[in-house]
Amino acid sequence: MTVPRVTSAELERRMDETPPPLIVDVRLKYPYEHSTITLPGALRAGPAMVDRSRLSPGQEIVLYDSDPEEMVAERAAAALIAAGYRASVLEGGIAGWAAAKFPTHTKSAPQLTTPVSGQSRV
Numbered sequence: 001m002t003v004p005r006v007t008s009a010e011l012e013r014r015m016d017e018t019p020p021p022l023i024v025d026v027r028l029k030y031p032y033e034h035s036t037i038t039l040p041g042a043l044r045a046g047p048a049m050v051d052r053s054r055l056s057p058g059q060e061i062v063l064y065d066s067d068p069e070e071m072v073a074e075r076a077a078a079a080l081i082a083a084g085y086r087a088s089v090l091e092g093g094i095a096g097w098a099a100a101k102f103p104t105h106t107k108s109a110p111q112l113t114t115p116v117s118g119q120s121r122v
Contacts, residue, residue, distance in 0.1 A: 003077045004088040005070070006062055008100040011090055014060070015040070021060035024050060026076045027094070031066040037104040039064065039090075039097060047072045050080065057084050064090035064097070 006014075014021050025032065025042040032044070045051060047065070055061060061080060065072040073089040080087040090097065098104060 001078050001081065003074045003081065005091040006088045007091050008097045008102055011062055011097075012100075012102045014062075019059070021062045022055065023090075024061060024063045024076075025065075025094075026050065026063050026073050027066045028072060034109050035066070035094070036106055036109045037094065037098060038107055039094065040103050040105050042105075045076075047076045050076055052080075052083065052085075055080075055085060057086070059086065061085055061087040062090055063087060064093050066093055066095065068093065068095065 011021070011023075015023075020041070023039050023042040025038055025044050026047040027035070028047065038044075042064075043054070061077075063073040063077050063080075064070075067073070070089045070091070070093055073093065077087040077089050092099070
């Protein structure tokens with residue numbers, strides 16, 4: 001199954017439409033938790049846990065991940081398409097979006113601590 005792609009510029013333009021597409025962040029756990037940005041208004045869902053109760057079959061849904069080949073988002077979108085939803089994948093994922101310098105929202109991420117010389121961690 002071929003999953004449609006949408007460019008960052010196209011998605012950014014569509015975000016001003018009424019209704020805007022539902023944007024779903026399906027990044028794997030580690031890339032999501034260690035990132036400090038998301039797309040504006042994105043709904044967070046694990047790749048295999050997109051909550052279909054919050055979706056409408058006629059609604060445009062755009063999924064993104066952190067993989068340059070969009071493999072995680074593509075699998076999630078394919079499952080939604082097979083279930084009758086209008087889903088596509090953000091070309092280039094969140095990295096492509098950020099590289100295009102489109103707006104992002106910030107979120108917290110784990111902070112590394114610097115070890116102090118001479119102290120042991122027991």
